[in-house]
Amino acid sequence: MSNENTPIVSVRGLTKTYDGGHQALKGIDLDIREGEILALLGPNGAGKTTLISTVCGLVTPSSGTVTVGGHDIIKDYRVTRKLIGLVPQELTLGAFDLVGDTVRFSRGLFGLPPNEDRIDEILTDLSLIDKKDDPVNRLSGGMKRRVLIAKALSHEPRVLFLDEPTAGVDVELRKDMWKLVEKLRQDGVTIILTTHYIEEAEEIADRVGVISDGRLLVIDEKANLMASLGRKQLMVDLRAPVEVLPDSLSKFNLERSDDGLRLTYTFDTQGERTGITALLQALNAAGIGLKDLNTSQSSLEDIFVNLVHRDHER
Amino acid sequence: MNVEAIKAIYINEMRRTRKTLMQSIASPVISTVLYFVVFGSAIGSRIQSVEGVEYGSFIVPGLIMLSLLTQSISNASFGIFFPKFTGTVYEVMSAPISFFEVLVGYVGAAATKSLIIGTIILITASLFVELRIAHPFWMVAFLLMTCIAFSLFGFIIGLWADNFEKLQLIPLLVITPLVFLGGSFYSVSMLPEFWQKVTLLNPVLYLISGFRWSFFEVSDVSVTVSLIMITGFLIACLIVVWAMFKTGYKLKQ
Known part of the structure; x- marks a missing residue:
């Protein structure tokens, strides 16, 4: 045994x-x-x-x-x-x-x-x-x-x-x-x-x-x-608020905070490319100035809620 | 065979008796003494002997049976009902123990209690009236078989009952009348002919009759019939209980 x-x-x-x-x-x-x-x-x-x-x-x-x-x-x-x-x-x-x-x-x-x-x-x-x-x-x-x-x-x-x-x-x-x-x-x-x-x-x-x-x-x-189900988020704090996101950033599905000072990018930790480099380059190219960067990982609770939710939608 | 488990259940049940000593043992003794005072002394002194046996002595076997039956049923039914009620039965159900072993533990303990009570009543009775036991072996045999059979019956009631009302229902509505009308306090020959025949349908009559025979060698029906009846009842109870466990009746989903 x-x-x-x-x-x-x-x-x-x-x-x-x-x-x-x-x-x-x-x-x-x-x-x-x-x-x-x-x-x-x-x-x-x-x-x-x-x-x-x-x-x-x-x-x-x-x-x-x-x-x-x-x-x-x-x-x-x-x-x-x-x-x-x-x-x-x-x-x-x-x-x-x-x-x-x-x-x-x-x-x-x-x-x-x-x-x-x-x-x-x-x-x-x-x-x-x-x-x-x-x-x-x-x-x-x-x-x-x-x-x-x-x-x-x-x-x-x-x-x-x-x-x-x-x-x-x-x-x-x-x-x-x-x-x-x-x-x-x-x-x-x-x-x-x-x-x-x-x-x-x-x-x-x-x-x-x-x-x-x-x-x-x-x-x-x-x-x-x-790791496999967890998603990570990158929070980008901006120097100046953005009102409208340029088209060049649309593929990143960014979330803009109400005051326009923060953009949130969600990525898959298992993905071959996280897309962070591309995002930062694109931000730079669009002339958006960065103040700070933060990442956070979803907890087991988020994973759990997601899974059960997904199951119920089936 | 999980002997330790049988021992554990048996000891646990007997411990419950010790803790509720007054209720378990004292109360049947007190009620028996009261029966003696009322039926034996007060009324009995005015009754002639029944079939050559003094009335006070004549009722002793019936009284013992009365207590034995009610106590066996209430002890055994409560023994299995209470864990069901509190939920602690989960432990027995998840233990490495077979149906037969559970049965031996619970019914064995209930029957032991009844046997103790029966013995105490017998001793108490001997203080009031003169007793002779013509067939001690058969007396013990009837005592044992009754204790076991009715403890089994009580176990069935305890399994079946899902509330306290049901637990009391059968002892109150069925057993008590059957015992009183089964010749505890009289000889069937004292009844009108029609009721004598009706009484023959009462299974308890055969128990009391056989038990009384072991004392005084007088009986309402033949001893052989009594023995067959009690054995039949024992087997019937075993079959019912076996079927209940086999199907997980009300215990397992």
Whole structure:
């Protein structure tokens, strides 16, 4: 399984149509590499949770196959489920259970013999150790989220699914959570998270997948994605305002600011020629004096919005 | 076989009982004592013996069955309904555990609770009336089979119910009348002939009758029929529960 070429999770032609007729997944193909952090981005109802739930065994696929560690999730569910930990989106915990009890329960449920030291270790990692004998319903929302993570980690999974882990979580916990994710990654745990917060994906993920309307629109290294889909803009500040752009500049599709003092040129970073040199020469030839130059790169958020938007227009 | 998972579910459920000790164990005991005071002492003292058994003793098997049935159903139904209600069932559904193992864990715990309650009631009863148990083996057998069968039945209700009202509906509207009309407090021979025949349609009658036979060797129907009925009910429940899990009934989409 440590073979880099064998994906730890492999999804092929996965579709899911719910009883009500809603088609949540429309043919997903996805390979998740061992040890990576994969962020799945997508608007509400895109199918992120359905995808995760299917891999974890909560949703029966309509067609297609999923393997985890090379084992089929339906035929070899006992093997695959042991490899997986799931932190659900909602704070679902038995209200009266004690923190220690509920984590112990999870460990047993996933087939591991009791190991109090291991449970203490997990609780310590999540700063929950002093809450071990507290009932779950007396904890704050953030603490409950930690308990859910502790439960998911109790059976030492190789793949951890975090469904919207930072929804409604304060800044401090979010930072703690990313520290934990980093630590888990060092231990070789593969992490798949869904999120609305694009900055998070940008900050923490190795690869980013964008899901919209039951389809995986794109999946790539974060850097590649930003490079291939990212657009750069060159802002040219002028000495004097221009009222009308000369015809010689029309091929650059420049945007003129209202006060006429700034021109914005958008170019593709992947293009063979960015056109910057030509633009500057043309500006010079037109007798437009430059004051300053700036470039900016589009963020993952812009890319995401563009992709989803484009998909909806299809 | 994921033995650790069965253990985890079983222990978790039993822990719930310990936390709600008053509700789980004390309340059936208290209500049984009340039945004894009212039916056994107050009214029973004016009733002649029934089929050679003193009335106070005669009602003991029926009372135990009454508690056993209602407790098995409510324990098992609540045991699976509550995780569904709070959403924590996701964990069981995503665990490397088979339907059979889930069943053994939940139903085993519910049946154990009922068995404990039944035993406590039996001990409580022995403080009030003189009890003799003619066939201890068969008594235990009836006790066990009833606990398991009705815990299974409760499990089905817990899976089926999607709100608290439904959870109470069947125990209240079906089980309680069946138990009361199944000869808990009387012998069927005391009824008019027409109602004797109607009573034969009540499955609970066979349980109580068989159970009572194991104590006093008196019964409304033959013990063999009682055994066949309870076994049949057990198998029917197993089939229903199996079908529910097979189709992912209300748990899986």
